[in-house]
Amino acid sequence: MWRGIRAAQRRSYNKSALRRSVAARRDLNSQPIWETTVLALIRSDRGGAILLAALLSLLVVVPIANLVVPESSVFHLSSYTVTLLGKYLCFALLALALDLVWGYCGILSLGHGAFFALGGYAMGMYLMRQIDGRGVYGNAELPDFMVFLNWHELPWYWYGFDQFWFALLMVMLVPGLLALVFGWLTFRSRVTGVYLSIITQALTFALTLAFFRNEMGFGGNNGLTDFKDLLGFSLQHDGVRVALFACSALVLVAAYLFSRKVVNSKFGKVVIATRDAESRTRFLGYQVEHYKLWIFVVSAMLAGIAGALYVPQVGIINPNEFSPLNSIELVVWVAVGGRGTLYGAVIGAFIVNYAKTFFTGALPEVWLFALGALFVLVTLYLPRGIVGLFDGWRLRKQQRAAAVAQDA
Amino acid sequence: MVGVCANNNVQQRWRKMHSGNVRLDNGASGGPMAVSEPQGMHPVTPEYIDVSHGPILYLEDVTVSFDGFRALNDLNLYLTDGELRCIIGPNGAGKTTMMDVITGKTRPDTGSVFFGQTIDLTRLHEPEIARLGIGRKFQKPTVLEQLSVFENLHLAMEADKRVWRSLFAKVSPQQKERIAEVAEIVGLQHHSKGLAGKLSHGQKQWLEIGMVLMQNPRVMLIDEPIAGMTHQEVEKTATLLTALAGKHTVVVVEHDMEFVRSIARTVTVLHEGQVLAEGSMQEVQNDPRVIQVYLGE
Numbered sequence: 001m002w003r004g005i006r007a008a009q010r011r012s013y014n015k016s017a018l019r020r021s022v023a024a025r026r027d028l029n030s031q032p033i034w035e036t037t038v039l040a041l042i043r044s045d046r047g048g049a050i051l052l053a054a055l056l057s058l059l060v061v062v063p064i065a066n067l068v069v070p071e072s073s074v075f076h077l078s079s080y081t082v083t084l085l086g087k088y089l090c091f092a093l094l095a096l097a098l099d100l101v102w103g104y105c106g107i108l109s110l111g112h113g114a115f116f117a118l119g120g121y122a123m124g125m126y127l128m129r130q131i132d133g134r135g136v137y138g139n140a141e142l143p144d145f146m147v148f149l150n151w152h153e154l155p156w157y158w159y160g161f162d163q164f165w166f167a168l169l170m171v172m173l174v175p176g177l178l179a180l181v182f183g184w185l186t187f188r189s190r191v192t193g194v195y196l197s198i199i200t201q202a203l204t205f206a207l208t209l210a211f212f213r214n215e216m217g218f219g220g221n222n223g224l225t226d227f228k229d230l231l232g233f234s235l236q237h238d239g240v241r242v243a244l245f246a247c248s249a250l251v252l253v254a255a256y257l258f259s260r261k262v263v264n265s266k267f268g269k270v271v272i273a274t275r276d277a278e279s280r281t282r283f284l285g286y287q288v289e290h291y292k293l294w295i296f297v298v299s300a301m302l303a304g305i306a307g308a309l310y311v312p313q314v315g316i317i318n319p320n321e322f323s324p325l326n327s328i329e330l331v332v333w334v335a336v337g338g339r340g341t342l343y344g345a346v347i348g349a350f351i352v353n354y355a356k357t358f359f360t361g362a363l364p365e366v367w368l369f370a371l372g373a374l375f376v377l378v379t380l381y382l383p384r385g386i387v388g389l390f391d392g393w394r395l396r397k398q399q400r401a402a403a404v405a406q407d408a
Numbered sequence: 409m410v411g412v413c414a415n416n417n418v419q420q421r422w423r424k425m426h427s428g429n430v431r432l433d434n435g436a437s438g439g440p441m442a443v444s445e446p447q448g449m450h451p452v453t454p455e456y457i458d459v460s461h462g463p464i465l466y467l468e469d470v471t472v473s474f475d476g477f478r479a480l481n482d483l484n485l486y487l488t489d490g491e492l493r494c495i496i497g498p499n500g501a502g503k504t505t506m507m508d509v510i511t512g513k514t515r516p517d518t519g520s521v522f523f524g525q526t527i528d529l530t531r532l533h534e535p536e537i538a539r540l541g542i543g544r545k546f547q548k549p550t551v552l553e554q555l556s557v558f559e560n561l562h563l564a565m566e567a568d569k570r571v572w573r574s575l576f577a578k579v580s581p582q583q584k585e586r587i588a589e590v591a592e593i594v595g596l597q598h599h600s601k602g603l604a605g606k607l608s609h610g611q612k613q614w615l616e617i618g619m620v621l622m623q624n625p626r627v628m629l630i631d632e633p634i635a636g637m638t639h640q641e642v643e644k645t646a647t648l649l650t651a652l653a654g655k656h657t658v659v660v661v662e663h664d665m666e667f668v669r670s671i672a673r674t675v676t677v678l679h680e681g682q683v684l685a686e687g688s689m690q691e692v693q694n695d696p697r698v699i700q701v702y703l704g705e
Contacts (some may be wrong), residue, residue: 262575265574265575265576265577266562266563266574266575266577267571267574267575267577269552269555269559269562269563270563270569270574272552272554272555273552273555273563276552276553276554277550277551277552277553279513279534279550280546280550280551280552281552281563282533282534282535282538283511283534283535283538283543283544284535284538284563284564284569284619284623285535285538285539285569285623286535286563286569286574287533287535287569287570287571288535290570290571291571291574294571
């Protein structure tokens with residue numbers, strides 16, 4: 001009977017809704033809430049629009065400046081710079097992934113570098129198979145380090161990595177699966193806050209130690225390196241480097257739009273609700289563990305993709321990528337840029353990494369102190385990061401304008 | 409699709425538990441009417457809340473202790489379907505713990521908690537209980553401060569609340585209308601785009617009541633609704649809660665005796681984790697034990 005009443009109520013809403021919907025349509029269209037198209041996604045996201053415009057112009061300018069502009073010109077961009085920018089793009093993607101879980105879901109993962117490194121290793125394994133007999137030992141089947149260790153056949157978990165599609169699949173599946181198992185165990189037990197952060201840190205530390213072991217079959221402390229080709233194209237070639245850069249930029253743009261779509265959806269609102277009032281969200285009927293798990297897994301996959309784009313550009317992947325310090329640095333990028341905004345994370349990754357490149361070149365001994373100071377200063381004075389600073393300015397300007405309008 | 413299969417996993421669990429005598433008439437008629445009123449003696453139908461004996465909530469011999477302190481001590485409480493019940497009691501009487509037990513936040517050490525005659529709440533988790541139709545307003549108003557009033561109400565709305573559904577959920581015009589309706593009921597129609605965090609304390613209380621309303625629950629547990637409200641707001645709250653009774657079972661925990669007097673039909677006095685007295689306000693007020701522990705102070 002109760003059901004019947006409810007259904008009847010609903011029917012009555014329906015009827016009156018139909019009647020009013022025509023009148024309301026203009027009103028509805030003028031305030032899109034969760035829409036679908038790309039334009040609609042960015043319309044209410046000024047920072048994102050600026051960021052995407054910047055990325056797309058980089059995408060046009062960088063290849064031209066590197067490939068077309070002659071080397072003698074001041075506008076020529078060296079291949080080194082192209083690769084450096086490509087590296088920053090990968091870091092930006094990684095920061096974006098962390099912002100999804102930290103900024104929006106409140107899960108401070110201090111082990112996101114692990115997912116990045118796993119994606120990197122998956123790509124590295126493919127690149128190792130691509131060497132195909134051109135290594136020092138000339139073994140068509142086994143990578144050099146295996147020959148060196150006196151191994152006679154390929155371990156089973158290296159099977160399939162001679163196929164690019166398989167490697168791409170693993171780039172996402174391996175980090176995703178680890179995140180799924182790890183997240184399922186921790187979120188289900190309602191481990192949150194600093195405890196969760198410590199466990200994620202332990203996870204990446206454990207992986208560092210594991211990958212340092214030669215017996216693991218991932219090249220021990222040397223990692224995987226000496227790559228030659230990607231899909232048959234030489235990695236040393238300028239065109240390939242530019243293509244990798246372009247790929248990174250495009251993937252970052254796509255990942256940004258995807259993440260924006262996710263956080264704008266009802267799902268995204270539930271995730272924010274979980275961050276701010278987890279038990280309230282449960283009492284609203286949401287299984288918050290599932291929401292956390294989903295966004296954690298997606299974020300890990302994005303981090304994996306970032307790692308996979310990173311490895312062919314820098315030419316090496318070794319266990320240091322798993323080091324806890326990397327994951328902490330990553331948190332600093334997002335904090336500096338401004339968490340919970342998506343574009344802030346990307347901007348933070350660019351700024352901090354540019355500073356790192358600059359300092360490690362100019363004053364190498366200062367870098368770690370500068371990084372520490374930066375984190376302390378940002379936490380103290382810019383809790384919402386650099387983009388928070390700009391938002392603050394804009395808000396004050398608006399308020400001033402409103403005050404002026406009121407006076408007049 | 410509102411509420412059609414919100415409780416799939418609950419349903420499945422029930423099917424598993426009662427595979428012998430379950431009437432699976434889901435899908436026969438389709439739509440939200442899939443679970444129809446069972447006929448016969450005591451068929452167990454998933455999601456159907458059997459109130460044929462009168463009470464909608466049964467708390468029997470419920471004991472909860474925290475580090476030796478018995479927050480609830482063999483509590484027995486029955487709530488009749490559709491009634492408005494006020495629960496009063498001095499601090500530490502176990503009012504909030506009782507709500508925690510009903511909503512699945514706290515598991516009782518002993519005793520049983522049934523929703524209708526068939527649904528054992530001690531086996532379910534908070535989200536499942538919420539989706540079955542028990543809504544709760546916290547003592548300290550807990551709204552989603554970083555989201556707008558509209559979004560708060562929309563998230564609370566009765567719907568399929570699984571991950572994939574939420575990813576692709578759109579706000580239909582009907583839902584918008586319902587949200588606007590509730591926003592008006594709780595007096596926040598002009599704030600619907602504003603952040604919930606910017607509301608005043610009283611408005612947050614209202615918003616949270618609105619969120620409970622959006623869930624369209626069978627039972628509404630309202631913990632201290634009028635704290636921080638102005639006199640007019642208190643009056644409006646009283647009118648609203650009285651109007652909701654009948655359609656919903658409303659349980660109000662409140663310290664303000666004036667307010668309780670204005671809305672109460674049946675009052676339950678809790679003391680040291682047990683029911684001390686139950687009856688009309690008049691009866692309860694004249695009960696010497698109640699006077700001694702509570703009203704006399």
